[in-house]
């Protein structure tokens with residue numbers, strides 16, 4: 001394994017630092033060049049979900065020869081509230097035409113669950129569907145956050161009116 005990337009946008013304030021860009025950049029830095037396919041190398045990028053429109057471009061120019069994804073784009077947006085951008089419908093064919101093989105649906109259920117867990121958290125959606133980049137919580141996410149604030153006990157299913165005080169850690 002050449003590199004691992006995570007999303008660094010909230011931590012750095014740099015909008016381009018999606019996990020794919022971080023992983024590709026670190027790999028290129030480690031290899032000392034922009035072309036991860038230099039010398040005929042067949043490098044692969046593995047991601048939990050289809051790339052957004054920015055990362056689609058980043059994959060195109062990276063030199064990797066294959067891409068493996070779990071979840072698909074529309075379900076990423078549904079699970080997380082993020083806007084994945086105006087992806088072209090034939091994105092897989094576009095990558096394939098440039099020598100990048102795509103394998104989709106790998107460990108799909110696990111990948112989607114990670115995204116759903118994120119969506120159910122009160123983590124910042126810095127570029128939400130609908131366009132505002134000032135940070136946004138969907139009504140479902142806001143309701144989940146409000147519910148946690150009312151009863152921080154994990155697994156509590158009692159109606160709020162019947163709950164006792166929150167347990168002390």
Ligand SMILES: [Zn+2]
Pocket residue numbers: 018019020051052053054055056
């Ligand atoms: Zn991205």
